[in-house]
Amino acid sequence: MYIYLFYIICESLVSLTLTCFVACAYAYTYRIERIGPLSFLLAAHVRLKMSDRVLEVHFLPELTTEKALENSIVVIIDILRASTTITYALAAGAKCIYPFLTINEVVSWKKENIDTFTEGIILGGERGGKIIEGFDLGNSPSVYTEDEVRGKVIGFTTSNGTKAMQSAVHAKRVLIGCFSNISAVLDDLNKERAPIHLLCAGTNGVxxxxxxxxxxxxxxxLANSDSNFCLNDEAIMASAVYAQTLVKQTTLDSELRNTLGGRGLTKLGYEDDIELVSKEDVFSILPTLDTKTWSIRR
Structure with missing residues (x-):
């Protein structure tokens, strides 16, 4: 009995030490001036919840492989702005979206399929944040209105988002996630038993x-739900970044404006997009990429 109690005490001390280490690492990594009680408890809670279900975050497509994502549930994340724009387009009634890596690919695809999709094809996307010359629409969610896209098929290419999708070619399911549909994403993932990978697009490898x-x-x-998850280091770090916004009690809009993507959009004159992107649960749809037809539908 005493040996068992000694084992429990030692295990608890090790867990507490690891939690303190992780919390301090967060503070150093993200230049947090102090670790408040709330952020410490959040870190501890996430740490203690690690168990059998796989939940991993990848900060960039370059930091994982197609093999690692095989047969898993992958959520593509390009908040500013591809994920959000795709969600808005499908919510506005677009029939489906075909994502492409390059401009030449999507232009050639339109020429080859102009007679196939009699409902009409429109081209959307960006390079360097700006609308591509000769395209119908850019990458601002606000321009994908019902008048523009309802019933249409969209050929879409962006600097980072559509590139990230290529990494998930062998995934079991590929979802498109953004703040505009975050509850739909969470509801779906809570039902899953397959490994879950959250794939961040980044910006040009950053x-x-x-x-x-x-x-x-x-x-x-998810870590605060009834299910337990085994988290990788990037998942723990991402949770800590989010926890700090709770501690600071800042708005999502202000947080997004002070990011690499947010500052870039502001310089380009797309400040209104940031406000739109920061609105949570605007839609209940869940855009899903069919890896066989390579098309995104709601």
Whole structure:
């Protein structure tokens, strides 16, 4: 009996030590001036919830492999702005969206399929944040209105979001996640038993905090559900980033404006997009990429 009690005490001390280490690492990594009680408890809770279900975050597509994502549930995250724009387009009645890596690919696809999709094809996307010359629409969610896209098929290419999708070619299911449909994403993931991977698109190979914030909120929400998850280091770090927004009690809008993507959009004159992107649960739809037809539908 005493040996068992000694074992329990030692295990608890080790767990507490690891939690303190993780919390301090967060503070150093993200230059947090102090670790408040709330952030410490959040870190501890996430740490103690680690168990049998796999929940991993990847800050960039380059930090994982197609093999690692095989037969799993992958959530593509490009908050500013591809994930949000895709969600808005499908909510506005677009029939489906075909994502492409390059401009030439999507232009050639339209020429080859102009007679196939009699309902009409429109091209959307961006390079460097700006609308592509000759395209119908850019990458602002607000321009994908019912008048523009209802019943239409969209060919879509962006600098980072559509590239991230390529990494999930062998996944069991590929979901498109953003703050606009976060509850729909969470409801779906809560029902899953397959490994879950949250794949952040980043910006030109650089980690972006807007994507990490969304991933962190998903991790935080799922880890506080009835199910247990085994988290990778990036998932723990993302959860800590999100936890700090709770501690600071800042708005999502203000957080997104102070990110790499947010600052970039502000310079380009797309400040209104940030406000739109920061609105949570605007839609209950869950855009899903069919890896066989390589098309996204609601």
């Amino acid at each position: 980690v972006t905090r807007e994507d990490v914030l969304f991933a962190g909120k998903v991790v935080h929400s």
